[in-house]
Amino acid sequence: MNNTTPTLAHALNQAHTLGLARIDAQLLLLHAVGRPDAGRAWLLAHDTDAMDETVHAQFIALCQRRLAGEPVAYLTGRKEFYGLPLQVDARVLDPRPDTETLVDWALEVIAPQTSPRVVDLGTGSGAIALALQSQRADAQVLAVDASADALAVAQANGERLGLPVRFQRGDWLQGVDGLFDAIVSNPPYIASADPHLAALQHEPLQALASGSDGLDDIRTIVAQAPAHLQPGGWLLLEHGYDQSQPVQALLTAQGFDNVQSRTDLAGIARCSGGQWPTVK
Known part of the structure; x- marks a missing residue:
């Protein structure tokens, strides 16, 4: 040597x-x-x-x-998402570029609204909520997470970036007050027995896995959302690469209109959503 x-x-x-x-x-x-x-x-x-x-x-x-297997974001303590430098660590999911698809869609659906009310469920690092607030200064953005550790990371990001997102600890929409123009979420959606989980061992399991088919949390959010949406409001969900059809079916069965999916950077249907009817 x-x-x-x-x-x-x-x-x-x-x-x-x-x-x-x-x-x-x-x-x-x-x-x-x-x-x-x-x-x-x-x-x-x-x-x-x-x-x-x-x-x-x-x-x-x-x-x-x-x-x-440790994500680069955890090793450096930072990850850029939607142009925002976020601080991340093992308390939160490493934000993926594909999740920017969800932000783009949410910005579209709130575009006609003045001071739109938006809630980001399972905010993690705060990536989605902070990206929306950065693009819509007039929006009232609430970020919810069941994990106190995740909220600590998200709040620190909000303070460092000077973005006035509000943070609340909670289990999806339980305890959340008011009606929203958009509910957005990148919830856990991997089946608990999925072999891919082994490659994600450094990330928080509760932010990844959701029951035997990966849809438990999405079912909960779809069931809770109507009581928290303005007429004409949207529910937008990120999900797994092969879950667009079952998620669309859940939305349709719950009574949502305009149910559709959006593709990620690789052309995979990565987000599905629907609009709560203006007249029921």
Whole structure:
């Protein structure tokens, strides 16, 4: 083994040799060298920069934790969602880019409203609620989660970003007052026996799994929502890649109109929703 001081380029090559995806290695390296906002272009411009041995050792340790399944967002403590820099850790789900589909749809349905009232159920890091508030300053956004730990993360994100989302601890819509123009949720939707859960062992199980078919929480939300929606209000739900038909069926059976689904970045039906009738 030689004693030459490693450069940033050497470190990235080591990560590649270990089997790490390039984007993951770049994000972890920017974090390790204390330049999380610098971007990949900065790494290219500084690829011959020498690394402190301690920092290099920390980077390799981060790479090994990533290879063991820990999300990059937990290792760096940050994740960008809808243009917002969120702080995240193992108390909350790592926000996925596909969930931006739900935000886009929610912004569409509240577009005609003045000061729309929106509730985000199971807010986790606060990603959806904060994204909606950032795009609609006039909206009254409430974020609900059953986990005090998750709410602590979400509230800290709201305070740091200066966004006036209100936070409430609760089990879905129980204890939530008033009527809303939109109810949005990215609830747990993985079947409890799904083999994919093993790959998500670092994330909070209660935010992922929901009964034998993965639809227990969605059933609860669909049943509770009508009592909390304005006439013409929308319920929008993120769900699994193969759940659009059963979720649409639940919405239709509950009496929702205009039941439909939206696709994610990969073209998979990832969100389904419906509109509560104006006249029943």
